[in-house]
Amino acid sequence: MASSLKNLSEYSQKNLSDISNKRFAIVVAEWNEEVTGALLDGAIATLTKEGANDDHIVVKTVPGSFELTLGAQWMAQDPKIDAVICIGCIIQGETRHFDFISQAVATGITDVSLKYSKPVIFGVLTPDTQQQALDRAGGKHGNKGDEAAITAIKMLGF
Ligand SMILES: Nc1c(NC[C@H](O)[C@H](O)[C@H](O)CO)[nH]c(=O)[nH]c1=O
């Protein structure tokens, strides 16, 4: 369902598991910082709203979304980390660079999740325009960071 047909920040609190003792790593890309900062704020706010301990949320920054995979691996390999949330924003430019990064990040994050058998969440926007990104970072379509946090919580309750 397209984001324009649902709000990314809307979710049911039914059946969400207790996360008071869970430890979360958030890996956030610096590129498009206005957007990724808003996604990060949404993810942290949602985790704490749903019961996560502030001291159990560690945030690490990487230069760009391409580096999210390695950052996610470095966090996922820590047995104390229960889930990793990757946050980035890859905006289409004039070349095919967008395609290569987007594919590499999606595949890489999936590989890390399977390698360590723990949730590694794809909280990465891949819009055509800056406005589409802003619309999904606390704008009219909600906040992708909220969605990423809830996805991590739901996977921990699997
Ligand atoms: N154009 C965007 C990038 N590009 C940088 C890459 O992610 C990477 O850091 C570089 O290729 C060096 O390895 N990154 C984003 O996150 N968003 C973009 O729109």
Ligand SMILES: CC(=O)[C@@H](O)COP(=O)(O)O
């Ligand atoms: C996703 C990118 O790397 C892209 O924004 C870079 O822009 P361009 O394709 O015009 O070099």
